[in-house]
Amino acid sequence: MEGEVRGPVHAGGGAGRAVNAPLMKHNPAFLTPEQLRSSFVVRKRDLDIVLQYIRDSTGPSNQHVLVLGSRGMGKTTLVRMLADTVTRDPELGARWYPLVFGEESYTVSTIGELWLEAIMHLGDQTGDARWQALHDELRAERDDDRLCERALARLVGFAEEQGKRILLVIENLHMLLDEQMPKKDAWSLRHTLQNEPRVLLLATATSRFGAILDEEQALYEMFATYALEPLDLAECRALWEAVGGVEADERRVRPMQILTGGNPRLLGILASFAAKTSLRHLMENLTQLVDDNTDYFKSHLEGLPATERKVYVMLADLWTPSTAREVAEAARMEVNQASALLHRLVGRGAVVEEGQGRRLRYRLSERLYNIYHLLRRRGAGAARVRAVVDFMVHLYEGDGLVGLLGRIAEEAKGLGPEERRDHFDVMEGIVQRVRDPKLRSELVASLTQIGVLSWPDISESLQATLRRSLRVEGKRLKEELQLELQELGSHEEVLREEITKLVDLGRHADAGAAYERLADAATSRGADGFDYAVAATHAYLAAEQPYHAERCATRWLAISPNEPRLAELLTTALMRIEPRDQERLRGEYEQAAATGEHWAWVAVAAARAVQQNWSGVVYAFEEAKRSQVVNAFLSAVACLCAIGRPSGAYTSGWLIQHERELKPGYPLAGRILVMREEPSAQVTGAILLGAAGLWEEACTAMERVLSSGEGVGVEDARNFLIAAAIAGHADRAVTLLEASPVRISLEPLLVALRQIAGHPVQAPPEVLEVASDLVRLIEQRRAGRPQKRSEESNAADGRSRTSAKPRRAGRGRAAAKS
Known part of the structure; x- marks a missing residue:
């Protein structure tokens, strides 16, 4: 009796996790059983319904099932999952042996060849050579009736040996019966399905077909049909x-x-x-x-x-x-x-x-x-x-x-x-x-920045669309700006208050757009709009919109390439952008720089820093220097890269050579270095902070290093303390050294610092002699006078290198990637 089952399909478990199986768009049969199970995340209710037909087939006849569904609806996956479930289920596995055909059976053109195909798949599934030998033997049989009789008998014999019924899974049954096999063979198949309880046919088809629709046809009312519905929203x-x-x-x-x-x-x-x-x-x-x-x-x-x-x-x-x-x-x-x-x-x-x-x-x-x-x-x-x-x-x-x-x-x-x-x-x-x-403006801007309009083979229609959009956008922006300038006037403070409310409400993207409008308006009337531009970029980052932040930062960086805040924010935005887009943007920056847009070297350095390409950062710094672009953030990054390189040409000589251009970046570079774990990096950071005149920060950082005493080089400590004394901070240097475990190794320097700071001193004569040379050396350098190279001062200077130039971090620093 034919029965049609329809109903909604509900998603099973596994949603929201990445399937470990590859996506088999056309051949689910290629999946291993484990991959099949992990990828089966929908149609679980369908599986349970069809399985019930198998469970209920316990009597002298079986309920054969036909699963219907258009191409791609999941028929193959469903029947193969059903076969796997039957095999693994203790109750069903004890009663049924699933025998699964391929998705197409193009070699089958008669009923005898249908059962011969079953023998072939039995040999493949069992791995038993005798079935492959039997297949080769039966293939030589030219009488199809005898082939049918012999192959079916051996298949039924296998079922008897196993003590199980065979669950025969055949796909695209409509092709076999309507196109490949003669109509008389359909009657032979019907006879077997009606009279052989050891075989149950589970078949699939894309739609109902003649052999099951026409009451004059062989397989009329032979199947319970189950139609796979399209997936619902869940x-x-x-x-x-x-x-x-x-x-x-x-x-x-x-x-x-x-x-x-x-x-x-x-x-x-x-x-x-x-x-x-x-x-x-x-x-x-x-x-x-x-x-x-x-x-x-x-x-x-x-x-x-x-x-x-x-x-x-x-x-x-x-x-x-x-x-x-x-x-x-x-x-x-x-x-x-x-x-x-x-x-x-x-x-x-x-x-x-x-x-x-x-x-x-x-x-x-x-x-x-x-x-x-x-x-x-x-x-x-x-x-x-x-x-x-x-x-x-x-x-x-x-x-x-x-x-x-x-x-x-x-x-x-x-x-x-x-x-x-x-x-x-x-x-x-x-x-x-x-x-x-x-949004359309941003899309067009993205394509024009990549240079699509300059491609020689660009389609005429795309070219026309982009040019038309650019004209319309230019006109719109001009009209908007004029209107805003008219309305803004004395209401700028009101607008800032409104932006504050947007931020409080968590509407950071809207706040960013509003800040950009303020920046445009301020620039148009001759005022400085960079604070607004910085605020806009911050807002986009807070809204988790790094692409907007990158666009805003580069736009205003092009206007003022010396603005370090925008360069720093651009770096932050790039860190949050996908790597493939980082690479694309870096290419755009380099292209812009190559065409004479000097500001772009700052962006190139930021992109290279995010990619940890330190030599690329230093190269961008040198190109920016040649283009007379000086940006404190760029200087800081270049300084860090040069100091942190594990090997290569960038040594203290390079740092001295570029000292004037690098010095604006000392504060930021120093603050970054003092936050690192390696004592040598922290000392270098303190020296940079001191060289920038930030001695309070420098001494505070050095205090942490010296108080621990772990991994601190005596030469590092000596260099910093002498530089501090030269800068007029001898008293603070005394305090730092007295609290440090290295004070014993630096006793002559401690005595010298006490003398300069006006503290009472008691020490052995030989210590006082070296200390005296150090005092004279420090005072001469503080006064900016050339030093008289006596034998004693040479000896003191040899033991106490007084250069406060930034030196490369020594042992223990994290190796930078080049």
């Missing part, structure tokens, strides 16, 4: 999170459900793209997926009556959910006629209704057919681009869409002219689809 979310490995809310998954029609295979492809972001691979997968389904789509379309087919095709051509009137206009027919035909298509399950009343819209139930139809009618580019643009605009928002478009352009940059046509079409489609003027 299942789409579960599969999306499993494939992509990231959480996604239903608001973002819903457009993906609409685009894919709940088709698991297509949803998996899009989720995989979201995780890997390669447009080229996505395009190839879409083409392959449609190509795999061409025969199915063609037969499905040809099975519709002519008038319904026309309406169906017009709806496919419209792409977006459409009203009956829109379909009627496209099909050149009356609205009432189109509405009636659409109603019939809804009844067939080919079309889905959305909304009610005047908001009623129609769309194809299988979104894949939209792509197939456009591929056949308009060529591959139009169909794939429309699908991909629809997907991207719905999935990505704001910064995400800007970053995505930048990555697509970067991918296109590495391809040949013929290979990147789709990329041009997708870029154009995304820019045209976005309605928000500000």
